[in-house]
Amino acid sequence: MASPMLEILPTLLKRANDTVNNTHTGDFDLCVDITPECPVEATIYGYYPNLGANAFFLALFAACLVAHTYLGLRYKTWTYLIALWFGCLGEALGYAGRIILHHNPWDGNGFDIQICCLIICPAFFAAGVYLTLKHIVIELGPSYSHLPARWYTWIFILCDILSLVLQGAGGGIAATADHGSNMIDVGNDLMMAGIVWQVITLIVFGSLCTSYALRLRSNKNNLPPKAYQLLHTTRFRAFLGGLALAYITIFTRCVFRIAEMANGWKNSIMQDETDFIILEGVMIVIATLCLTIFHPGLVFPEMQDHKLKGLSGVTEQEVKEVHQSSPEDGSPLGYGRK
Template sequence: MSETQPEEYDVYNCTKDTCPASESIYGYAPSLGANAAFIAIFSVSAVIFTIQGVRTKTRSFSIAMVLGCFCEALGHGGRIMLHYDPFSEVGFKLQICLLTFAPAFLAAGVYLCLKHLVITFGAHISRIKPAWYTYIFISCDVLSLALQGAGGGLASAATGPGSLMNTGNNLMMAGLSFQVFTLLAFATLVTEYFVRVWRHRYELNPRTEELRRSRKFRWFLGALVTAYVAILFRCIYRIAEMAGGWGNPIMRDETTFIVLDSL
């Protein structure tokens, strides 16, 4: 069978005993080592965010990040199931749903930080009240998650290639596209606000001057920007991965998946 014709794969009639891994949707048995490493990384991160949330009382942020890490860990657990059985229905459903949902929770954590950054630099500089950043972007994130959840549910419920799986794929694509739109809108507002911060740099919040000058705060800003860029690229990759349909060449490239989705 040709890899350029994924529609010929009848994965629902294959088992690990009757078909090679190349006949599966992904065309390979996912790496055991890589996925085990990601499970460890995200599990440890979830523990750290939990402890951090308890110590600093950043409840909403910590919950969003813990849920994101939890989805990542379980999703990679599903890929380990696919390592042992590339045709595992449970493994496929776990990883396709949870690894698609995870960025929405992680993005929510990033969105929640903007309100506090605006307060730190100066709420009077912002065009809108700090709380509205949270209301707007978390609402968009929930909508994106709902679309992806509905799509993932339909795709995982499909018993074979057909209209149900295609509908699920289209809903997931819509959710991912809306998530990318939200991320870009977020970047636009952040950029606009910090341009105003620069223009009013002598009018910033005097009570947080020491915090803004601290090395930890600068490291935090760098980590936040890095997280945003990683989430944005991951969502764009997911759109490209899903756009070609199930079993397309991008979906069947494990190296690209590890670099652009897992990292």
């Protein structure tokens, strides 16, 4: 009697072990909270999002949202206001979603909010950077630019919209797909495509900016006096430095997101919160602060002067008029402002 029992004992133990393993590595569709059967390690991120870091990011983006509302209304930089307003709002909502996940990593609503908002919103900050180049070219000289000044806004904002559509569609599909569904991979691929397109757009934009800066530098002795004066004011240099830093941090964040999503959900990069905080959160915080502290209404009022003069669809002749006309104080378009 003992011998048959000993013979089947290993089989029974194996079946019991398989049952336990299946419980922890199987289907988690029914998980709604942390339990022994639904551990935090089985969630997509595999951790409880840090409450302090996410609360800090939420508060900072909310403060920048208020600041941009005031500055945009004060200086009437409407398009810049729209881009930065939606960017700050989306980031604040995204980190609110991560705070929800801190309390319950299985919360579907928290995951949906943060994945959609934090994926797409940096594109709005990139748009804020793109919007300024046309006005910089108008002030410093369109003859050194490879493209007519008015083209920059149209080309790069349209590219940014395409990036937003791809990332938004991908985030929406991934957020609403059933666990284990192929649609999750479809959503991931669309988000990847949107971010890759955003990186390509940023590279082209950076290349054009670099080329313009080099051509400007090589012809600095031939610049119109008013353009030369503007280029050497502290406020304008601070504006350019803020834009450059914002560009670098947005680009860094996008490269990180590509690496994070390249190996699908639950990969080691995606489950490293420190990398996320530094390369996503801190990078976009720096970009936002640059675009807020060095707001064009504060340090580049010429951008608003163009709108007041009706130069939204600027032509070469109108650019010449910008350098020839003078306001009532005798200082061409505020070039004397420090």
